[in-house]
Amino acid sequence: MGTQLTEDLGRVGVWSGLLASDEPARRDEITEAVAELEELGYGTLWLGGSATPRQAVHALAATSRLTVATGITSIWNDGPADVARASAEVNRAYGGRFVLGLGVSHGPLHREYHRPYSAMRDFLDGLDAAEEPVPAERRVLAALGPKMLALAAERTGGAHPYLVTADHVAQARERLGDGATLAPELKVVLDPDLASARATARAYLGMYLKLPNYTNNLLRLGFTEDDFASGGSDRLLDAVYGLGNAEAVRDKVEQFFAAGADHVAVQVVNDNPRTDIPRAAYRTLAEALSLGSAG
Template structure:
């Protein structure tokens, strides 16, 4: 499947939790602005601000770019009211507002003290976005959806879904659940390292936290993994299914697996041993852009 019906997203984008301007000083904000301007020049289709960002974080990226689509990946509905989110979206410059997408998620029970009835909470949040003045319409929002109910909601009430930490097999199942027209934009974590043991160590360092969150482990169990795959930071079988490990050719091949499974767009998160995924890996972004070439 190509991304023609959602052409503004492009086939390949960048997902990075380091694009949080609110988490750094003025020098850090300047570095983010320079980095996202370069990512736009490299022709990545969409920039996803990862790690529970605010609309303000995304607005700063929008302001530092000219044409690239910018999305939150993912704003937690427990941390920002729908009314406040809509107000901040409306504050984005009108000429640029059309390329901003509000990615929304219900986060995780262990991380949210008041977590309950996440599906109902998301429905109420979307109702509030519809009722806001001005509203954030369904064509400018996506949902972090893993299971069938949230995927159905992403089809009915949003542009589509942005699943995180999923396999190509999940992407195929999600495409079936979403139907042919909804956006499907999974995240795929990447370790550019041809030493496979070292690459898996880098991946495990990132994965360990997520293996303590039931939303992810329950989804992986549904996909056929076992509890034993979660031990020690993740089995090799699990790592190889969730990550793109190796050189740029391997990353291209893994990205193609997700596109062939039904993704319209794949958001690549670059992990490095030095930064633990938290920095701005500009050299790796350039290397990947060169490898993808016109496929971006």
């Protein structure tokens, strides 16, 4: 809310695991896609899939204004000294346009996973103690629960929660206070056929519903185990996705802003979300969200 980080992120960004890829065969395709995001008026590209700071270099080199953030860098993959060094090098080379998003990831994905809150606090201590510390205002946490949100407000520029609802955004805003940036991710399916859109959404959501950090958060929000069956109930899908035509997606984005988000990172989900970069959808959403006219 008025912070430098909020201004740097812009109003709307794109969350993508594909655009974090360093496959040589896709380099030109990704360069063109990232450059177009900047032209369309998106403020930030969030690199998914436990991206490292150095994976931001390709996108930063392809642009001149776009902020590039990790969404997220897992604290279990590299130590804080290495992460701090890489973050400093990237920001030095690209005019301070990199933001470090940090997360504890998930127990089923990391054998080292233990005491996530304490581990994150210790990792932040390590970033502060590094030879070139990561400034608090240039890092955010993938915070879902109350304790991690409080830590984000205390030790970072804000929070980048993933797989959340407008109700969670409102709760996060209250816990963060007005001084921290709130930048939730929002999945969207651009498809005017609601049944078809939900089918696409279910096919992608199923893998996330096997991860306790997400399901526990959804349970706190009033969903039940029944909502997690078969890729998600209609009620759940409608809460965690923007589904339908561009106007319906715009309305969902606006719900997140009304609930207290400073920035919304849209993740476009299509029939082949792990292989197809949805450039046409990015264009459609940029127009619907008036990004070009917003500068």
